[in-house]
Amino acid sequence: MKIRLLFLLVWILAACNSVGSQTDPTIPSTALPQSTTPAESETNPTQPLQPAPSASQAPTGTPLPEVEVPGTPTFTPVAQPSTVLELPEPGGYRWELMLDGLDNPVGVENAGDGSGRLFIIEQEGFIRLWQDGAMVEQLFLDIRDRVGRNGSEQGLLGLAFHPRFVDNGYFYVNYTDQGGDTHISRFSVSPDNPNLADPASEEELIFQPQPYPNHNGGAVVFGPDGYLYLGLGDGGAGGDPQGNAQSTQTWLGKILRIDVDGGEPYAIPGDNPFAGGGGLPEIWAYGLRNPWRFTFDRLTGDLYIGDVGQNQWEEIDFQPAGSPGGANFGWDHREGSHRYEGVYLGADLIDPVAEYDHSQGCSVTSGAVYRGQNLPAWQGVYLYGDYCSGRVWGLLRGPDGGWQNELLFETGARITSFGSDESGEIYLVDHTGNVYKLTQ
Numbered sequence: 258m259k260i261r262l263l264f265l266l267v268w269i270l271a272a273c274n275s276v277g278s279q280t281d282p283t284i285p286s287t288a289l290p291q292s293t294t295p296a297e298s299e300t301n302p303t304q305p306l307q308p309a310p311s312a313s314q315a316p317t318g319t320p321l322p323e324v325e326v327p328g329t330p331t332f333t334p335v336a337q338p339s340t341v342l343e344l345p346e347p348g349g350y351r352w353e354l355m356l357d358g359l360d361n362p363v364g365v366e367n368a369g370d371g372s373g374r375l376f377i378i379e380q381e382g383f384i385r386l387w388q389d390g391a392m393v394e395q396l397f398l399d400i401r402d403r404v405g406r407n408g409s410e411q412g413l414l415g416l417a418f419h420p421r422f423v424d425n426g427y428f429y430v431n432y433t434d435q436g437g438d439t440h441i442s443r444f445s446v447s448p449d450n451p452n453l454a455d456p457a458s459e460e461e462l463i464f465q466p467q468p469y470p471n472h473n474g475g476a477v478v479f480g481p482d483g484y485l486y487l488g489l490g491d492g493g494a495g496g497d498p499q500g501n502a503q504s505t506q507t508w509l510g511k512i513l514r515i516d517v518d519g520g521e522p523y524a525i526p527g528d529n530p531f532a533g534g535g536g537l538p539e540i541w542a543y544g545l546r547n548p549w550r551f552t553f554d555r556l557t558g559d560l561y562i563g564d565v566g567q568n569q570w571e572e573i574d575f576q577p578a579g580s581p582g583g584a585n586f587g588w589d590h591r592e593g594s595h596r597y598e599g600v601y602l603g604a605d606l607i608d609p610v611a612e613y614d615h616s617q618g619c620s621v622t623s624g625a626v627y628r629g630q631n632l633p634a635w636q637g638v639y640l641y642g643d644y645c646s647g648r649v650w651g652l653l654r655g656p657d658g659g660w661q662n663e664l665l666f667e668t669g670a671r672i673t674s675f676g677s678d679e680s681g682e683i684y685l686v687d688h689t690g691n692v693y694k695l696t697q
Contacts, residue, residue: 306354306668306685306693308347344651345634347665352685352693356387359690363475365676366416370423372451375678377692380412382432386452398430398444398454405435408470415477417485419517422446428454429462429485429517431477439465439473441487443517462515462522463539465508469493472547472565476623480514481558481578484526486541487513488548488562496567496598497589502544503601505536512548512562514541514582530583542576544586544606550623550674554578554639555681561639561652563623564609567592571621572609573641573652611641611652611662618643622672628681632697640665640683640695642672649685668693 356377364378375387376397382404386393406412415431422428426446433439441463447453467473472490480486491502491510502510515523525538532538547565554561558578564586566572570593574586587606590599594608613621624641642649649666671688678684685693 306352306666306670308350308666341634341636341638341653342655344638344653344661344663344665345632347651350632350695350697352666352668352670353696354691355684355694356392356692357690359385359692361412361688362673362686362690362692363412363414363688364416364674365684365686365692366418367677367679368418368422368428369420369679370418371679373679374452375676375684376416377686378413378416378674380406380414382413384413384416384454388452393452395453397452398456400430400432400456400459402456403434404432405437406433407435407437410471410473411437414473414475415488417477417479420479420483427517429477431473431475431487433467433473437467437470439463439467439489441477443522460522462517463487463508463513465489467492468499474548476548476551478551478553480553480560481555482526483516483518484514485517485523486551487515488545488551489513490547490549490565491545491588497546500589502546502588503585503590505531505540505543508537508539510543510545510588511540512542512545512551513539515539528581530581541582542584542586544584544588544590545574546588546592548623549621552623552625552639552675554626554637555628555677556626556637559626559654561623561626561641562586563621563641564588565620566615567597569593569614570595570612571615571618571643573611573621573623573639574607575610575654610654610660611650613643613650617664618646618648620644622674624649624675625677625683627683627695628677629683630680631682632695635683635695640675642668642670642675642685644672644688647672 361380362377363380366376377385382401383396384398386397404413411433413432417429419427427443429443431441443460444454445458447455471493474488474490476488478486489508489511491497501507516526517523525532531540545564548562549565551562560576562574564572572593584607589597590601591597593612622642622644626639627635639652647668647670651663651665653661673688674686676684683695
């Protein structure tokens with residue numbers, strides 16, 4: 258018995274020494290070339306939209322520690338998001354072409370007004386309308402006279418409809434002007450035509466000068482708490498040379514959270530982390546490089562963020578519903594879960610729940626959680642992709658908090674965005690001019 262115990266003790270000590278010997282990757286001494294972000298490549302896709310040949314090519318995800326983030330004062334999270342326990346086999350599903358001939362599309366949204374319409378954001382500065390299976394000839398919004406595209410990541414970038422759009426006709430956009438600076442503005446639909454917005458109705462909420470032409474972010478999303486969340490990149494260049502992402506004195510490199518109904522042009526939610534001082538009061542989360550797209554699960558309220566990496570790692574970040582603000586996702590101390598530069602002496606940084614290196618792609622595009630009725634095997638599955646490789650992964654959180662993450666489709670598309678219609682069916686936006694729908 259003593260011999261067996263001695264052997265067990267030796268084995269445990271050896272295992273501990275093995276784990277302790279692992280070290281972080283070395284910190285680069287200079288800023289390395291930045292990754293390609295949406296709209297930076299003009300190469301056309303060469304592969305049909307089809308399932309991936311093998312899930313074994315999927316990146317591995319790092320489970321997120323139990324951390325508290327986005328608060329939802331009027332929203333009750335669902336304890337168990339779905340009964341689906343495994344990611345579906347992709348072979349019986351495809352991305353069906355719904356729209357083509359578009360001009361650099363970067364997003365698809367619904368108004369939540371019961372009309373069934375889809376609104377397609379085109380980077381040049383206009384929004385098209387798809388209704389009853391056909392494109393409406395008249396543009397819903399045309400602001401090309403004020404939108405600038407001096408860089409490939411600039412233009413009209415984001416769109417969100419007010420939760421009470423059916424009553425007030427308000428919607429919000431993110432665009433860069435002809436000088437390259439960011440505007441978050443509210444527009445109104447025409448009182449005489451629900452398919453036409455009034456370009457002259459613009460009311461500016463946020464103006465952010467941009468030091469460089471890249472990393473503008475672009476996401477505009479209403480949370481389940483009724484507040485408007487905004488994604489802004491770190492200001493651009495490579496390696497965050499101005500240190501914006503870790504500074505709480507700038508909006509750059511952040512997700513902002515504002516109350517568009519509580520004041521003019523907005524009010525600060527009282528539970529924002531810096532509402533009482535110590536940083537800009539609009540800040541909700543920081544330490545982000547370029548949160549090009551993020552989404553809330555419409556059933557649970559959980560938040561998924563795609564943060565575009567520097568030159569090695571792309572990441573998906575996660576914040577469970579009912580959590581306070583102030584989350585720090587680590588850039589530029591870390592790229593993904595890997596050390597990048599400097600030494601961080603503050604609170605713990607939040608690891609991504611999934612990441613992949615640049616052998617799999619070069620610019621992550623955050624997706625959407627399936628909450629439709631047509632594909633029950635996909636309930637609760639979060640889909641995300643890569644702009645450069647066209648790969649699409651599925652991510653599913655289990656009842657124990659662990660994650661499944663698998664490569665599901667090789668599409669060949671230049672994926673700029675995912676979106677959902679009012680019934681929860683999922684669409685994929687291809688920058689070369691197409692919109693696809695996930696079907697059986």
